[in-house]
Amino acid sequence: MSGFSADWLALREPYDGRARNRDVLQSVATAAAEGHTVAVVDLACGIGSTLRAIAPRLPPRQDWRLVDNDLSLLARAAAGKAIPGIAVTRIPVDLTRDLEAALDGAVNLVTASALLDLVSADWLDRLVTEVAARRLPFYAALNYDGRVSFEPADPLDAAVIAAVNRHQQTDKGFGPALGPRAAEAAITCFKAAGYAVVQGSSDWHLLPRDHGIQRDMLAGWAGAAREIGAVSLPEAAAWLTRRRDLLAAGRSTITVGHVDIFARPIGTRAAERSQSKSTSSPSG
Numbered sequence: 108m109s110g111f112s113a114d115w116l117a118l119r120e121p122y123d124g125r126a127r128n129r130d131v132l133q134s135v136a137t138a139a140a141e142g143h144t145v146a147v148v149d150l151a152c153g154i155g156s157t158l159r160a161i162a163p164r165l166p167p168r169q170d171w172r173l174v175d176n177d178l179s180l181l182a183r184a185a186a187g188k189a190i191p192g193i194a195v196t197r198i199p200v201d202l203t204r205d206l207e208a209a210l211d212g213a214v215n216l217v218t219a220s221a222l223l224d225l226v227s228a229d230w231l232d233r234l235v236t237e238v239a240a241r242r243l244p245f246y247a248a249l250n251y252d253g254r255v256s257f258e259p260a261d262p263l264d265a266a267v268i269a270a271v272n273r274h275q276q277t278d279k280g281f282g283p284a285l286g287p288r289a290a291e292a293a294i295t296c297f298k299a300a301g302y303a304v305v306q307g308s309s310d311w312h313l314l315p316r317d318h319g320i321q322r323d324m325l326a327g328w329a330g331a332a333r334e335i336g337a338v339s340l341p342e343a344a345a346w347l348t349r350r351r352d353l354l355a356a357g358r359s360t361i362t363v364g365h366v367d368i369f370a371r372p373i374g375t376r377a378a379e380r381s382q383s384k385s386t387s388s389p390s391g
C-alpha cells in the first residue's frame with residue numbers, strides 16, 4: 108500500500124485529464140510521432156491514468172510499461188478492455204530502490220504524473236541522470252506548485268495552505284520532498300543535462316458542483332495543516348466547517364496550481380547519426 112487509494116486516483120482522473128496542458132501534450136505528441144511505435148515507461152502509474160490520458164495522442168502502435176510499488180493499484184491499472192495496438196505490461200518496482208531497472212530495455216518515452224512533488228532533490232537528480240544517460244524524452248504532468256485559491260475567501264485560507272505546503276515537503280518515501288518546488292527543480296535539472304523544456308500550467312478549477320473532490324481536498328488539507336502543527340486543532344476544525352458550509356451552499360470554488368513539463372534531449376539520435384555520417388564521410 109502506498110497511501111494513495113484507487114478511489115482517490117479514480118476521483119481525480121477526470122480533473123487531471125481536463126487540466127493537462129494542451130501545448131505540453133502537443134509537444135509530446137509531436138516528438139512521439141517521429142517513431143513508428145512508441146515504447147513508454149510510466150513511473151508511479153497508479154491506476155493507469157496517464158495511459159488513458161495520452162494514448163489517444165500517440166502513434167497507434169504503443170508499448171506501455173506501467174510501474175508502481177503498490178500492487179493493488181497496479182492490479183487496477185489498465186485492467187479494462189484491451190485497446191487494439193496497445194500492449195501493456197505492469198511491473199511492480201520500488202522506484203526508490205530500482206529506478207534504473209524500471210528504465211532499462213526498449214523505451215523511447217518516460218512519463219510520470221503527480222509524482223515529482225513527492226520526490227526529493229537527490230532522487231530527482233538520480234532520475235534526470237538516468238533519463239539523460241539514455242537520452243530519453245520525459246513528460247511529467249500535474250506537479251503541484253503550491254498555489255491554491257478559494258472563492259469566497261476565508262481568513263484562515265492562507266495559513267492552512269502555507270501549512271499544507273510545508274507538509275508537502277516532508278518525506279513521502281523518497282526523502283524530504285520537493286513539494287511545490289518540484290517542477291522548477293526538474294526544469295533546472297533537465298536544462299543542465301542539455302534538454303529543451305516546454306512547460307505550461309495544468310491547474311484544477313474546481314467548481315461548486317465538484318463536490319466529491321472538494322470534500323476530499325478540504326479534509327486532506329485540514330489534516331495536513333493540523334499534522335504539521337502550524338494550525339491548532341480548533342482552528343483547523345473551524346476552518347473545515349466553514350469551508351464545508353460554503354460547499355454545501357453551492358458557493359465554493361477552488362483553484363489548485365499544477366505545472367506540466369516535457370523535457371527533450373536537444374538533437375535526436377537520428378539527427379546526430381546523420382550529422383556524424385556527413386561530418387565523417389570523405390569530402391572528395
Ligand SMILES: C[S@@+](CC[C@H](N)C(=O)[O-])C[C@H]1O[C@@H](n2cnc3c(N)ncnc32)[C@H](O)[C@@H]1O
Pocket residue numbers: 109111116150151152153154155156157174175176177180200201202203219220221222280
Ligand atoms: C499521486 S499518485 C499518482 C498516480 C498516477 N501517476 C496518477 O497520475 O494518477 C503517486 C503514485 O506514486 C506511487 N509511488 C509512491 N512511492 C513509490 C515508490 N517508491 N515506487 C513506485 N511507486 C511509488 C504510488 O503508489 C502512487 O501510485
